[in-house]
Amino acid sequence: xxxxxxxxxAQSNTIRIGNLLDDMWQVHAYxxxxxxxxxxxxxxxxxxxxxxxxxxxxxxxxxxxxKSLPSQAIQAELExxxxxxxxxxxxxxxxxxxxPRHKFKSISLKxxxxxxxxxxxxxxxxxxxxxxWRFDKVPYTFHKHREWHGTISRITIKRDTCGDYWLCxxxxxxxxxxxxxxxxxxxxxxxxxDAYLTLSTxxxxxxxxxxxxxxxxxxxLNKSLSRKVKGSNGWWRCVRTIARLYRKxxxxxKDFHWQLASKLCKKFDTIAIETLNLAGMKRLWGRKVSDLxxxxxxxxxxxxxxxxxxxxxxxxxxxxxxxxxxxxxxxxENLTLNDRQWTCRDCGSHHDRDVNAAxxxxxxxxxxx
Numbered sequence: 001x002x003x004x005x006x007x008x009x010a011q012s013n014t015i016r017i018g019n020l021l022d023d024m025w026q027v028h029a030y031x032x033x034x035x036x037x038x039x040x041x042x043x044x045x046x047x048x049x050x051x052x053x054x055x056x057x058x059x060x061x062x063x064x065x066x067k068s069l070p071s072q073a074i075q076a077e078l079e080x081x082x083x084x085x086x087x088x089x090x091x092x093x094x095x096x097x098x099x100p101r102h103k104f105k106s107i108s109l110k111x112x113x114x115x116x117x118x119x120x121x122x123x124x125x126x127x128x129x130x131x132x133w134r135f136d137k138v139p140y141t142f143h144k145h146r147e148w149h150g151t152i153s154r155i156t157i158k159r160d161t162c163g164d165y166w167l168c169x170x171x172x173x174x175x176x177x178x179x180x181x182x183x184x185x186x187x188x189x190x191x192x193x194d195a196y197l198t199l200s201t202x203x204x205x206x207x208x209x210x211x212x213x214x215x216x217x218x219x220x221l222n223k224s225l226s227r228k229v230k231g232s233n234g235w236w237r238c239v240r241t242i243a244r245l246y247r248k249x250x251x252x253x254k255d256f257h258w259q260l261a262s263k264l265c266k267k268f269d270t271i272a273i274e275t276l277n278l279a280g281m282k283r284l285w286g287r288k289v290s291d292l293x294x295x296x297x298x299x300x301x302x303x304x305x306x307x308x309x310x311x312x313x314x315x316x317x318x319x320x321x322x323x324x325x326x327x328x329x330x331x332x333e334n335l336t337l338n339d340r341q342w343t344c345r346d347c348g349s350h351h352d353r354d355v356n357a358a359x360x361x362x363x364x365x366x367x368x369x
Contacts, residue, residue, distance in 0.1 A: 001171070002173035006166065007143045008164075008166060010164075013138055020069070023065075024073060024107050027055070027069070027077055048078055051081070068133070069126075070109060073107040073108065077107070105160065120139050120140065120142075121167060122137050122138065124136070160243075185268060186199050187200040187273075187365060188358060194340060197260070207256065208256055210248075218242070221238065253291075264304075270310070272312075272361050273312070275314050278294060298314075313366070315365050325347065330345060
């Protein structure tokens with residue numbers, strides 16, 4: 001599946017999407033509380049089908065105002081709740097909880113309730129008018145910067161922390177051409193001091209570190225926020241400004257990661273990388289590790305390798321790659337983090353610490369079957 005993301009322009013009627021998201025949050029909160037009440041009463045877990053049946057009964061009895069909400073959006077939210085509980089039961093995640101209202105940001109529609117023509121989407125709302133429910137079709141214009149391909153399987157309307165609305169169109173991703181093969185292999189060593197990535201070819205790639213370069217402006221904006229009355233118009237304007245700056249930082253980081261992943265896939269057929277204990281590294285160098293976002297880069301690289309038929313190997317976390325000599329295999333037990341260059345005591349080879357580790361990562365990755 002592939003998702004195309006388009007920005008919905010600022011329009012006078014976007015407030016209706018915000019009201020729809022707030023109403024859908026009530027459905028989200030109700031069913032989480034309902035599951036907790038059933039658990040406390042000793043009743044078994046109610047799956048997706050049972051929640052749909054209960055929602056249908058609520059529309060007829062105590063919650064008739066839910067009839068104004070798109071039925072497919074309610075079903076999609078119940079499906080998300082059920083998936084979260086299934087992951088919890090299979091010990092793949094924590095216990096699901098109620099999101100705060102301001103963090104409930106998206107609704108999904110699969111077949112009905114919308115119509116797409118060129119750069120305009122028409123959403124169908126229901127309203128109570130003169131004693132009966134009527135359909136109200138509201139058009140929205142979005143910035144169509146590229147075409148989507150394939151049959152639309154789902155659309156998602158999202159609201160970000162800056163208050164902007166986005167249209168996400170999901171289609172089956174079948175129409176793409178893999179890159180031509182090159183026959184080259186490379187190992188990549190992650191670093192925080194000399195370079196972001198050091199390749200076994202000797203090339204060193206630097207990270208732009210957008211958060212580090214925006215810290216001065218972030219501090220200034222947060223100091224300005226602390227001087228304002230919480231909840232006032234000026235306070236909210238400052239909150240939006242900070243959110244826009246964080247969004248810019250995130251976009252800069254993602255753009256660098258996507259370009260780097262594409263560059264590696266164009267040049268190499270096999271890419272070997274290391275597995276890191278990022279949670280432990282964050283306890284030592286928290287802000288810098290978050291700014292480099294190595295986990296995000298690995299996920300993007302996995303997607304690119306699947307798309308272009310590349311082989312990605314991940315070396316185990318406890319595989320020795322830094323201390324062994326890449327020429328003779330001698331282990332330099334006295335090597336410290338401050339030693340960027342060292343000479344092998346057995347064979348006399350002179351090594352750059354990161355390039356030596358990248359070569360060992362490549363050899364360990366190719367050896368993995």
